[in-house]
Amino acid sequence: MKYYDNLIFELSRPGRKGYELPANDFGKDAFDNLPADLMRQEAAELPEVSELDVVRHYTNLSMKNFGVDTGFYPLGSCTMKYNPKINEEVAVIPEFTAIHPLQDEKSVQGALELYYNLQKALANIAGLYEFTLNPYAGAHGELTGLMIMRSYHIANGDTKRTKVIVPNSAHGTNPASAMVAGLEVVEVKSKPNGSIDVEDLKPLLDDTVAGIMMTNPNTLGMFETEIMEIAKLVHEAGGLLYYDGANLNPLLGKVRPGDMGFDIMHINLHKTFSTPHGGGGPGSGPVGVTERLAKFLPNPKVKKNEDGTFSIITSGDSLGSISTFLGNFGVMMKAYAYILTLGKENIRNVGPLATLNANYIKESLKDDYLLPIEGVCKHEFVFDGLKDKSTHVTTLNVAKRLLDYGFHAPTIYFPLLFHESMMIEPTETESLETLDEFIDVMHKVAKEARETPEKVIEAPLTTLVRKLDETGAAKNPVLTYRHLLKENEKEAAK
Numbered sequence: 001m002k003y004y005d006n007l008i009f010e011l012s013r014p015g016r017k018g019y020e021l022p023a024n025d026f027g028k029d030a031f032d033n034l035p036a037d038l039m040r041q042e043a044a045e046l047p048e049v050s051e052l053d054v055v056r057h058y059t060n061l062s063m064k065n066f067g068v069d070t071g072f073y074p075l076g077s078c079t080m081k082y083n084p085k086i087n088e089e090v091a092v093i094p095e096f097t098a099i100h101p102l103q104d105e106k107s108v109q110g111a112l113e114l115y116y117n118l119q120k121a122l123a124n125i126a127g128l129y130e131f132t133l134n135p136y137a138g139a140h141g142e143l144t145g146l147m148i149m150r151s152y153h154i155a156n157g158d159t160k161r162t163k164v165i166v167p168n169s170a171h172g173t174n175p176a177s178a179m180v181a182g183l184e185v186v187e188v189k190s191k192p193n194g195s196i197d198v199e200d201l202k203p204l205l206d207d208t209v210a211g212i213m214m215t216n217p218n219t220l221g222m223f224e225t226e227i228m229e230i231a232k233l234v235h236e237a238g239g240l241l242y243y244d245g246a247n248l249n250p251l252l253g254k255v256r257p258g259d260m261g262f263d264i265m266h267i268n269l270h271k272t273f274s275t276p277h278g279g280g281g282p283g284s285g286p287v288g289v290t291e292r293l294a295k296f297l298p299n300p301k302v303k304k305n306e307d308g309t310f311s312i313i314t315s316g317d318s319l320g321s322i323s324t325f326l327g328n329f330g331v332m333m334k335a336y337a338y339i340l341t342l343g344k345e346n347i348r349n350v351g352p353l354a355t356l357n358a359n360y361i362k363e364s365l366k367d368d369y370l371l372p373i374e375g376v377c378k379h380e381f382v383f384d385g386l387k388d389k390s391t392h393v394t395t396l397n398v399a400k401r402l403l404d405y406g407f408h409a410p411t412i413y414f415p416l417l418f419h420e421s422m423m424i425e426p427t428e429t430e431s432l433e434t435l436d437e438f439i440d441v442m443h444k445v446a447k448e449a450r451e452t453p454e455k456v457i458e459a460p461l462t463t464l465v466r467k468l469d470e471t472g473a474a475k476n477p478v479l480t481y482r483h484l485l486k487e488n489e490k491e492a493a494k
Ligand SMILES: *Cc1c(COP(=O)(O)O)cnc(C)c1O
Pocket: 077, 078, 137, 138, 139, 140, 171, 173, 215, 244, 246, 247, 268, 283, 285
């Protein structure tokens, strides 16, 4: 192990430093009046390192990671598209980053205008009336949307509408959000191609139905062709349609959820609108609604006044506040930059290109990988592992072997509809050359599985960390530095 591979605390040497704190501007007595229990009694335990130590340590660490900026990342359902660097430049403009949410409205007109314009752009893209940008993530958007659904029924005196229909192929957050919103989840069956079984849906539609949650294309990447019929049935029964638009990439610029009959939806800015994600945030899950539901949107809202200025308002019909102030503003700046960069003309190409790329990979690989559902997919599709099952090489093995070849693995073992699911989503930002390289490598791995299966089963062979003990990691997680030190001491004592 090289010196810089040590943990930052282990690089520490007494007296070494890379930074000097500025002189205390507040005077010697400035802290005398602080209560004793708020005062630090001992010096903070910080690593004592030089600037060069820190730069090498973190630069080396960053190179051990895999990201969209280092290679192809076909993780299905996650839309790991390239995030143009101009978005990052926009997001650090000090005129935006240095403002405070409690500042006078007149002094933050630019920020309010950005919020308003982005909200309008999303409404146009979605075919809905108005959006809130306040929710922090997709699941948070779902919760907000379902609270809107509930507020609507309660306002109509329809209090017994507490049932939310969720397809059994739905993203796990859908039933979870419904439960948190105090609604009851009822499952509707999917047909083998993942689309909703309309015959199974009909008997569920009674006067206790609050609504249905759907994604289209469904979890298998197939377009729900009976959506207009489903929308008619649900509306006739007095329910609302919720669209899980976390992943709007397949439809972007081509089809609008509002036109399909959806009343409420959320969008993940950190998937479709090119905000870097993974590792837990920051995210943003704007929620859009039709005109009759707009009054229930959360507080605060941004309104455009007659004279062209903007105000922050709260409304009495609103379901209340669901976030601090107006949400994750930095993420909104990136999404707005992305939308303006593409413009109305180019945004139309996103969905079709993502779809073309997915179908190109699917058709190129279906001789070696089992394709359970034939036909044109949208932005992603699912293989059920290798076609030749006699090799005993699993989806996990293939995923790990891909790392040896410099590709991130697809999503594996999701959806649960197949035993060996491998969900591939290339996105629109990849070149034909990259797609071809990936296809070549996937063929190569299939060939290895037939000829030298042990090589694939033992993979990854070239990564810093080899195959992990996943059960061990889950049962005995090492989460803190101190714990690791103790483990090291135990090791040394042996
Ligand atoms: C990612 C995703 C979600 C959840 O979004 P988070 O921001 O992770 O909460 C919900 N539904 C679908 C279909 C998704 O792909």
